[in-house]
Amino acid sequence: MGFEQHQTFMREAIRLMRHAGVxxxxxxxxxxxxxxxxxxxxxxxxxxxQDNDPSAHxxxxxxxxxxxxxxxxxLSGCVLYTSCQCCPMCYSAACWxxxxxxxxxxxxxxxxxxxxDREISEDLGRPDACKTLAPEELLRAEAQQVWREYRAxxxxxx
Numbered sequence: 482m483g484f485e486q487h488q489t490f491m492r493e494a495i496r497l498m499r500h501a502g503v504x505x506x507x508x509x510x511x512x513x514x515x516x517x518x519x520x521x522x523x524x525x526x527x528x529x530x531q532d533n534d535p536s537a538h539x540x541x542x543x544x545x546x547x548x549x550x551x552x553x554x555x556l557s558g559c560v561l562y563t564s565c566q567c568c569p570m571c572y573s574a575a576c577w578x579x580x581x582x583x584x585x586x587x588x589x590x591x592x593x594x595x596x597x598d599r600e601i602s603e604d605l606g607r608p609d610a611c612k613t614l615a616p617e618e619l620l621r622a623e624a625q626q627v628w629r630e631y632r633a634x635x636x637x638x639x
Contacts, residue, residue: 482519482560487584490514490562493524495586497539498564501526509596513539513563515547515556515580522547522559539563540571544578556580565591568598569605 494512502510511527523546528537540563548554556578561567565587567575575583589599609616 486519487562490516490521490560491564491584491586493521494539494562494564497524497526498586501539507531511539511563511565513543513561515543515559515561517547517551517556517559522550536570538568538571540567541574544574544580548578554578560584565589566598568596569602 494514497512497514498510499512501508501512508527508530513523513525514521515523523543525539525542525546527539528542529535531537540561543561543563544556547556547559554577559578559580561575561580561583563571563583563585566585566589567583572583589597593599604613
């Protein structure tokens with residue numbers, strides 16, 4: 482794909498961003514596309530408030546829709562165009578979906594007075610005891626037993 486085609490897809494993500502956040506005010510200004518081989522598989526906006534779902538970011542919505550369209554969780558060969566730099570959740574979702582490349586327009590600095598993705602990213606780098614939510618291990622041996630059982634399956638799904 483050439484530079485002009487990348488720009489075209491990013492302009493569509495920015496158009497979705499403007500539409501959701503400014504024009505129809507249906508949500509916050511975030512838009513994303515998943516593209517494969519020059520074809521748009523999904524074009525979505527942030528629907529966190531509309532859906533009462535904190536995971537309904539534009540990128541996650543687009544990944545979910547693209548997976549439905551392809552009938553697979555594996556988005557190898559796909560590109561994610563997002564109007565804003567991915568938060569840790571969206572970046573992780575793109576990694577788990579095997580997205581090939583991510584392009585973004587606005588960076589965290591452009592909107593950190595409204596949404597602070599940097600704070601979450603920094604928090605993830607701290608030791609568990611120092612994280613905001615201070616995660617603690619509990620009943621590890623019981624969970625390890627389930628992993629042993631899963632590994633023992635003839636052909637565990639991946």
